[in-house]
Amino acid sequence: MSSNWGNPIHLSIFGESHGPGIGVTLDGLPAGEAIDLDELQIQMARRAPGHDRTATPRKEKDLPEILSGMLEGRTTGAPLCALIRNTNTRSGDYQNLSVLPRPGHADYTGYIRYQGYNDIRGGGHFSGRLTAPLVFAGAVCRQILKRRGIDIGAHIYSIRGIVDQPFDPVDVDGPLLQRLSHMNFSLVNPEAELPMRDAVEQARLSLDSVGGIVECAAVGVPAGLGSPMFGGVENVLSSLLFGIPAVKGVEFGDGFAAADLTGSQHNDPFRMVDGNVRTVTNHAGGILGGITTGMPIVLRTAIKPTASISQTQNTVDLVTGQNAELAVQGRHDPCIVPRAVPVVEAAVAVAILNLMAEGNKL
Secondary structure (H helix, E strand, O other), X not given: OOOEEOOOOEEEEEEOOOOOEEEEEEEOOOOOOEOOHHHHHHHHHHHOOOOOOOOOOOOOOOOOXXXXXXXXXXXXOOOEEEEEEOOOOOXXXXXXXXXXXXXXXXXXXXXXXXXXXXXXXXXXXXXHHHHHHHHHHHHHHHHHHHOOOOEEEEEEEEEOOEEOXXXXXXXXXXXHHHHHOOOOOOOOOHHHHHHHHHHHHHHHHOOOOEOEEEEEEEEOOXXXXXXXXXXXXXXXXXXXXXXXXXXXXXXXXXXXXXXXXXXXXXXXXEEEEOOEEEEOOOOOOOEEOOEEOOOOEEEEEEEOOOOOOOOEEEEEOOOOOOEEEEEOOOOOOOEOHHHHHHHHHHHHHHHHHHHHHHOOOO
């Protein structure tokens, strides 16, 4: 499976949702970087299940065991490896999925790709559970970036059409991103929380699920990172963001809305501010020609509704070749969006650290 990413920062994620454990190896980190384990655990807890009615009731402590790459709280330069043990599994809920694939899930495609040997318990290696190691990696990278003056944060932009206040793409600041990156239900405008929660609860009571959008920003990123064409900043970020199982779309700056603008509307005029080149607007989302401009990087990710729902759905029996019906059992999120926020932040942190290392900015 393609579970390896990056150069010179190399990320490798291993494990299955209902196996003994899941984990990550992060290679290429600079040596001597202090890692605050309490801060790291805050990020792990934001993603962990079982703490909110919008999430699955499955409880996992998600306490990473650091096996290598750290000594006395600092990186050693060796590969940083962490293991997260799975302690709350009910594999019996998934016994019939090797025969009856869930609509919207990877049961069928995994069955075809791996000749039926894929682990279907909890989704196996396709599960959103595998985002826990990514959050660990991102929490480490975020701390290293913070010392270089880079802040990263995200919020729930929308759930089922209920929209939070979007970022100001020109003036989004570090303190706001820091606040958001320590929230479990991350919103710029707290007034959006109740209607969002109501929409999720209605879906839960209907044995259904809802999706939404996560907006993320990074400030303090220096100009000049990235490369044109296939090594662009959008390419690098998207390659990690699309590794998050629920992500179905990524846009930067104005994204698809740019298609309805004129050039004079979409172009970002340059100006000098305190001796630095800045832009009056930021329709480009901080990236031109695949290279950072020094303005905030602003992106949005579309998060699909959770595929595993308890309503009866049409499927097929892979053994008999007949049409069949399936009502998914187990514990699943009626909305994955709130828990996806720290995962998006983590992916962006890993990608930007990789770009910084590539550009000799560490």
